[in-house]
Amino acid sequence: MIFTTEKINQFNALLTNAKKVVITAHKSPDGDSIGSSLALFHYLSKEHGDVSICHPDKAPHFLHWMLGFDEVIAHQENEAQVTQLMQDADLIFCLDYNSPGRIGKMDDLLAKSTAKKIMIDHHRDPAEGFVDLMFSDPQTCSTAQLIYELMEARNDLDKIDRETSEAIYTGLITDTGSFRFSSVTPKTHEIAAHLISNGLHHSTIHENIFDTNTENRIKLTSFALLEKLVVVRDLQTAYISLTQAEQTRFDAQKGDTEGLVNQALSLAGVKMAIFFKESDGIIKISFRSVATIPVNDLARNHFQGGGHRNASGGKFVGKMDDAISKFVTILPNFVEENKSHFE
Numbered sequence: 001m002i003f004t005t006e007k008i009n010q011f012n013a014l015l016t017n018a019k020k021v022v023i024t025a026h027k028s029p030d031g032d033s034i035g036s037s038l039a040l041f042h043y044l045s046k047e048h049g050d051v052s053i054c055h056p057d058k059a060p061h062f063l064h065w066m067l068g069f070d071e072v073i074a075h076q077e078n079e080a081q082v083t084q085l086m087q088d089a090d091l092i093f094c095l096d097y098n099s100p101g102r103i104g105k106m107d108d109l110l111a112k113s114t115a116k117k118i119m120i121d122h123h124r125d126p127a128e129g130f131v132d133l134m135f136s137d138p139q140t141c142s143t144a145q146l147i148y149e150l151m152e153a154r155n156d157l158d159k160i161d162r163e164t165s166e167a168i169y170t171g172l173i174t175d176t177g178s179f180r181f182s183s184v185t186p187k188t189h190e191i192a193a194h195l196i197s198n199g200l201h202h203s204t205i206h207e208n209i210f211d212t213n214t215e216n217r218i219k220l221t222s223f224a225l226l227e228k229l230v231v232v233r234d235l236q237t238a239y240i241s242l243t244q245a246e247q248t249r250f251d252a253q254k255g256d257t258e259g260l261v262n263q264a265l266s267l268a269g270v271k272m273a274i275f276f277k278e279s280d281g282i283i284k285i286s287f288r289s290v291a292t293i294p295v296n297d298l299a300r301n302h303f304q305g306g307g308h309r310n311a312s313g314g315k316f317v318g319k320m321d322d323a324i325s326k327f328v329t330i331l332p333n334f335v336e337e338n339k340s341h342f343e
């Protein structure tokens, strides 16, 4: 139980004493960072007059339908406004990230802010000392679930309206592969059941998120699978890479490569999948694994990253070929060291 009475009392005191509240979440927004931000925004707005959402950059199109989405101010697009809001804030929420390095160029604003800070997050190994109150639980599937549990702990479940409900549900399904990852617990389903009992149209949300492909996106995916998938059978690993030029060829938009790495992981006999994506002059790397294979070790030890055991990310500063070479060189050792997990 992370929402203890003592910590909820601290939460209440921080909120009561704050005039201006800002909600932040990690760079490259996903369904959980947007979902948890909007859920908290809709919830707090009922008892607090001045709440804003500031994110490092804008979310992909498949999340723009969300109620209240226009409230999210992206630093990348409105630097002056975000700077002002962060400077004026008395209380800043850090949602769905565990260290200041995850909010890109907003890290400086966070560091300089004199506001009190509350983290609500589910990533492992939260950085110490950058928040005043920490609600961190790596066992929980999504930050959206933690927002629900926060509302529950404050006896506010009756305040869940359509906006809050859709935002929480979005976080749940996007961070759990639609309720299939091992992070899903009975509680996750209980929350979904409660939301649906309250009138949530779950199938519409799935359609809004998963059935809005463009022709270009499907063709980019097809190209990646047909031409760029490499399967290292004996090491039960598959990887895909996409250079900037290849993405440009299919006019790739933000979010278009989301989920591609899971397709590689879906291969029979493959237990680990990697996706290399050239982006802003560096190589962003996504790692996915099954069972107990700790890809976050790989991301942390070799690619300046981290994350969850089965889903992590990192980066390589340099060329695509060199990123792949580095990975291919490391791979046999990693598999050997983690032999028991690959069996």
Ligand code: 5GP
Pocket: 123, 285, 286, 287, 304, 305, 306, 307, 308, 311, 312, 313, 314, 315
């Ligand atoms: P994705 O592959 O979807 O970009 O990221 C999967 C997960 O890996 C994220 O939810 C996040 O926990 C983690 N992650 C991604 N990129 C980074 C990074 O650069 N640093 C750290 N520490 N974690 C990352």
Ligand code: MN
Pocket: 032, 033, 096, 122, 141, 142, 143, 175
């Ligand atoms: Mn999350």
